[in-house]
Amino acid sequence: MSDAISPAGSLERRFGAYGGRYVPETLIPALDELERAWLEARADEGFGAELATLLRDFAGRPTPLYRAGRLSEEVGRTVYLKREDLLHTGAHKINNALGQALLAKRMGKDRVIAETGAGQHGVATATACALLGLECVIYMGSEDMRRQRPNVERMGLLGAEVAEVEAGARTLKEAVSEAIRDWVTNSAGTHYVIGSAVGPAPYPALVRDLQRTIGDEARAQILEREGRLPDRVIACVGGGSNAIGTFVAFEADEGVELVGVEAAGEGIESGRHSAPLSTGARGILHGAMSAVMQDSDGQIVEAHSISAGLDYPASGPEHAELRDSGRARYVAVGDDEAVASFRRLCRLEGLIPALEPSHAVAWLLGAGIEAAAGAERNGSTGTGLDLLTLSGRGDKDLAEVLGLD
Amino acid sequence: MTDPIAAAFAGHGRRAALMPYLMGGYPDLETSRAVAEACAEAGADLIELGVPFSDPLADGPVIHAAATHALAGGVTVDQVLGVCAAAAARLPVMLMVYANAVLAHGAEAFVARAADAGAAGLIVPDLPHDEAAELRAACDAAGLALIPLVAPSTSPERLEAIGAEARGFVYTVSLAGTTGERSALPPELPELVRRVRAAAEPTPVAVGFGIASGEQARAVAEIADGVIVGSRVVRAAGEGGAPAVRELVGELAGALE
Numbered sequence: 001m002s003d004a005i006s007p008a009g010s011l012e013r014r015f016g017a018y019g020g021r022y023v024p025e026t027l028i029p030a031l032d033e034l035e036r037a038w039l040e041a042r043a044d045e046g047f048g049a050e051l052a053t054l055l056r057d058f059a060g061r062p063t064p065l066y067r068a069g070r071l072s073e074e075v076g077r078t079v080y081l082k083r084e085d086l087l088h089t090g091a092h093k094i095n096n097a098l099g100q101a102l103l104a105k106r107m108g109k110d111r112v113i114a115e116t117g118a119g120q121h122g123v124a125t126a127t128a129c130a131l132l133g134l135e136c137v138i139y140m141g142s143e144d145m146r147r148q149r150p151n152v153e154r155m156g157l158l159g160a161e162v163a164e165v166e167a168g169a170r171t172l173k174e175a176v177s178e179a180i181r182d183w184v185t186n187s188a189g190t191h192y193v194i195g196s197a198v199g200p201a202p203y204p205a206l207v208r209d210l211q212r213t214i215g216d217e218a219r220a221q222i223l224e225r226e227g228r229l230p231d232r233v234i235a236c237v238g239g240g241s242n243a244i245g246t247f248v249a250f251e252a253d254e255g256v257e258l259v260g261v262e263a264a265g266e267g268i269e270s271g272r273h274s275a276p277l278s279t280g281a282r283g284i285l286h287g288a289m290s291a292v293m294q295d296s297d298g299q300i301v302e303a304h305s306i307s308a309g310l311d312y313p314a315s316g317p318e319h320a321e322l323r324d325s326g327r328a329r330y331v332a333v334g335d336d337e338a339v340a341s342f343r344r345l346c347r348l349e350g351l352i353p354a355l356e357p358s359h360a361v362a363w364l365l366g367a368g369i370e371a372a373a374g375a376e377r378n379g380s381t382g383t384g385l386d387l388l389t390l391s392g393r394g395d396k397d398l399a400e401v402l403g404l405d
Numbered sequence: 406m407t408d409p410i411a412a413a414f415a416g417h418g419r420r421a422a423l424m425p426y427l428m429g430g431y432p433d434l435e436t437s438r439a440v441a442e443a444c445a446e447a448g449a450d451l452i453e454l455g456v457p458f459s460d461p462l463a464d465g466p467v468i469h470a471a472a473t474h475a476l477a478g479g480v481t482v483d484q485v486l487g488v489c490a491a492a493a494a495r496l497p498v499m500l501m502v503y504a505n506a507v508l509a510h511g512a513e514a515f516v517a518r519a520a521d522a523g524a525a526g527l528i529v530p531d532l533p534h535d536e537a538a539e540l541r542a543a544c545d546a547a548g549l550a551l552i553p554l555v556a557p558s559t560s561p562e563r564l565e566a567i568g569a570e571a572r573g574f575v576y577t578v579s580l581a582g583t584t585g586e587r588s589a590l591p592p593e594l595p596e597l598v599r600r601v602r603a604a605a606e607p608t609p610v611a612v613g614f615g616i617a618s619g620e621q622a623r624a625v626a627e628i629a630d631g632v633i634v635g636s637r638v639v640r641a642a643g644e645g646g647a648p649a650v651r652e653l654v655g656e657l658a659g660a661l662e
């Protein structure tokens with residue numbers, strides 16, 4: 001199994017023009033402290049070994065790389081799925097939650113806070129806190145609490161307090177804001193476990209480091225199976241943690257195309273989407289300069305996607321830089337195509353995927369809206385080799401999908 | 406050209422300068438104009454005018470709700486700049502605006518609009534010192550003061566760096582937390598203000614966050630050059646409009662006599 005955390009070095013505060021720390025002054029010392037703590041922990045073999053053991057024995061790493069035969073036939077290329085759906089709690093979120101909870105403990109912080117939308121990151125954090133004996137408060141919008149009742153119950157069973165957020169549209173964006181406000185007040189004894197590769201530095205780099213186990217494993221696995229690197233590496237992008245954790249391992253491999261799939265919601269033209277990389281101007285949300293959906297006054301606009309995990313109006317700063325540099329390209333897939341692909345994968349492979357990676361599957365099946373005009377489409381050659389990160393399983397989405405009938 | 410902020414801190418004739426905060430467009434545009442007017446009449450020396458933002462991370466429930474209400478009413482940045490222009494005829498106006506609203510169209514473009522509206526300074530609560538160089542340069546070029554914020558958690562080295570680059574006054578956040586009325590001042594406040602003052606000299610030091618009563622304002626005036634009252638004023642604007650704000654600001658001014 002590959003090393004769970006990235007090699008020693010510095011921790012980026014900026015990715016080109018993006019990133020930074022746009023937060024109230026009160027938080028700067030807490031961010032400095034976190035940056036130092038992670039640099040130390042990441043270089044500490046004891047910490048790495050402890051995390052690797054938890055990831056293996058508790059969470060279920062390494063995850064398999066599965067050659068999806070019938071999907072490959074349909075797409076006309078060989079497709080491998082990185083099976084993050086098999087992890088404990090059902091998604092890649094546990095990689096980050098375990099790492100950050102362990103870091104909180106190392107920093108002597110016995111209270112942990114987090115935000116959640118669909119509840120996946122909330123459940124993962126509550127799980128890690130139960131495991132490590134940490135107090136846990138999860139901020140969640142009241143609208144999401146209504147839509148995701150089973151996950152609210154799970155967090156309760158795991159001993160977490162779910163703090164209801166009533167502001168704005170009562171969804172993920174407001175939950176992040178409330179968690180940050182809690183942290184402004186309580187940073188001395190509290191660690192904030194952010195759920196994606198977003199937020200002020202050092203979070204985007206920290207979360208990427210904790211998620212790169214996906215890409216490191218997958219790269220070694222595909223080399224072993226196929227004797228070569230994939231032509232394309234594909235992942236869905238909400239805040240961007242499963243995608244960056246996958247991409248980072250392939251970034252230096254020039255021939256490998258990196259494709260991030262955002263949510264086009266009801267369609268880019270409708271304005272009701274979650275595709276800031278495909279459409280967004282540069283802006284600041286939750287402490288980072290990045291691709292952000294906003295109006296002409298700089299007010300952040302609400303995102304829309306059928307998948308709660310992609311329903312966020314910004315993406316992580318490293319993705320904004322990868323977009324601008326051209327190293328990765330970003331495309332968007334709408335609600336209907338994502339749901340159709342969810343159903344298709346169930347029948348083709350006996351896998352019930354989460355709605356988030358169903359967007360990536362949909363692009364593979366040829367449903368994508370290309371951001372760049374004239375960009376090459378899918379399914380051309382029979383010798384192509386693709387790797388797609390199946391970031392989570394679909395148990396949480398059954399009610400949503402079946403409710404559409 | 407005399408510096409309006411320095412003049413306000415030098416010429417108040419009381420124990421400290423009084424700086425009420427109001428939310429532009431709250432409870433509606435016309436009332437917020439009247440509230441600014443009431444502040445000036447009742448003895449404010451400067452005002453802080455909030456530009457409503459969708460995601461105000463530094464604000465507690467009262468100011469957050471006021472921003473949400475203003476935006477739901479369709480208030481735009483241009484309209485708030487109109488309130489600024491009207492108030493600036495009476496007293497120096499500090500625009501309190503979140504970083505995205507400033508940077509969405511580029512620092513220089515926003516600063517030019519603020520200067521046209523007669524603002525004397527900008528307060529950007531989510532733009533810490535390390536990120537502020539570009540905006541400070543734009544403000545300097547336009548004759549606006551970019552007011553820095555410091556907090557109880559700010560290290561001595563940061564205080565030095567922030568004090569050395571301060572313009573207008575140093576906004577001292579009294580506590581670890583968001584805006585909102587508190588029943589008591591933090592016991593460590595005098596020591597914090599002493600440290601800030603040492604680093605900021607000769608720039609004036611004002612204190613905000615948590616101050617709600619005349620008694621608290623008077624206690625802060627013992628140690629600082631300026632007193633900022635936010636959520637309490639916004640609450641009054643929501644509950645009783647300009648008359649309620651006039652009465653409240655009059656009381657606060659009286660407590661500083």
Ligand SMILES: Cc1ncc(COP(=O)(O)O)c(C=O)c1O
Binds near residue numbers: 118120238241
């Ligand atoms: C299964 C799954 N995939 C993807 C995401 C999107 O997050 P990110 O872009 O950080 O990977 C989520 C978020 O909840 C998720 O649950």
